Amino acid sequence: MILVIGGAGYIGSHVVKELLKSKEVVILDNLSTGHRWAVDERAVFVEGDLGNKDDLKALFSQYPIEAVMHFAASSLVGESVINPMKYYMNNVSSTLTLLQTMLEFGINKFIFSSTAATYGIPNVDMITEETATNPINPYGQSKLMVENILSDLAKADDLKYVVLRYFNAAGAFESGEIGEEHNPETHLIPIILQHLLGQRESISIFGSDYETEDGTCIRDYIHVTDLANAHVLALEALLEGKKETATYNLGNGLGYSVKEVVEMxxxxxxxxxxxxxxERRAGDPARLVASSDKIYKELGWKTEFSLEQIISTAWNWHQTRVPVKG
Structure with missing residues (x-):
């Protein structure tokens, strides 16, 4: 059985869908940002907190958990600057509680949802896992702290883990059952689609004078199901003993400008x-695009969804969230 912490959230709920094809799943989520409707009824759902040791001990005592996947971090960059304590408490301290309790129960396989924010503003066209990490906000810093903790624990306590650093998750489950719903919404594609549904008066493009082909920022968008499949492959590599520790980027390797996303x-x-x-926003780099060559070579993962498919699945989802009038 696999424990998915944050399995009621956007990415976690999509990972659960893929896991259930071959595994039993138990979800722990405090529903602070996740949604009960996003929980697959085939999974066991427990409402609780990864920072609460009693909640964790109860789970590990009751269920035969062989690995843990962690999607329960606070993840808003702007909020992390305003309220860094929240980010260090939830993303670092609570994760330490989780890791400590896991190891006490002899559970040593861990998949960690990390972020491109660990790189900060790299001065390279293509970000690889060898690119220097230099986070510029507490969110990225908190994720990098956990990555360093995992490295130390692997040496001291035989922890086996995979870190997955991803860029801009987007899209929705192809059936339209689940999708992206944040409050507040900060991601480009849902913001555009909400506008096109009449829920926002306009959309803003921040900066048109970057050194890119059309002057707008270029970002790396990846379908949430592609992300989910990467997590399943990473888990299998740990369970089968193919990997003991690894860090991978997850991206499309192409990059799309803000104007291209709007037009699509x-x-x-x-x-x-x-x-x-x-006007430009402070700290926005012109280009952030990831190379996923490493995970392709080592685990055979590659993206399957195009930008058009990403947006089409998101559009199908967002139309279901529009309140029915009359």
Missing amino acids: CENVTSKKANVVMA
Whole structure:
């Protein structure tokens, strides 16, 4: 049985869908940002907190858990700057409680959801796992701290782990059962689609004078199901003894500009966006694109969804979330 912490959240719930094809799953989620409707009914659901040792001990005592996947971090960059204590408490301290309790129960296999924010603003066209880590906000810093903790525990306590650093997760489950729903919403694709559904008056593009082909920032978008499949492959590598420790980037290796994303949303929806050009945001690099060559070579993972498919699945999902009038 696999324990998925944060399995009611956006990425966690999609990983659960893929895991259930071959595994039994128990979910721990405090529902602070996750949703009960996102929980697959085939999984065991326990409402609790990864920082609560009693909740963890009860889980590890009751269920035959062989590995843990962690998706329960606080993840808003702006909030982390305003409230760093929250990020260090939840993302670092609570994760330490989880790791300590796991090891006490003899559970030593761990999949960690990390982030491109660990790299900060790298001055390279293509980010590899060898690119220097230099986070510029508490969110990225907290994730990198846990990565370093995992490395130390692997040497001292025989912890086996895979770190997955990903870029911009997007899209929704192809059936439309689950998808992206945050409050507040900070991600580009859902913001555009909400606007095209009439839920926002306009969308803003922050900066049109970057050194890119069309002057707008380039980012790496990856479908959430592609992400989920990478987590399943990483888990299998740990369970089968193919890997003891590893760190992988998850990205599409291409990158799309903000204008390209807006235009694709318009094409998919057959609607025209009201775009407002705005000043650059502080700290926004011109280009953030990941190389996923390492995980392709070692685990055979590659992306299957195009940008159009990412947006199409997201559009199908967001249309179901529009309140019915009358």
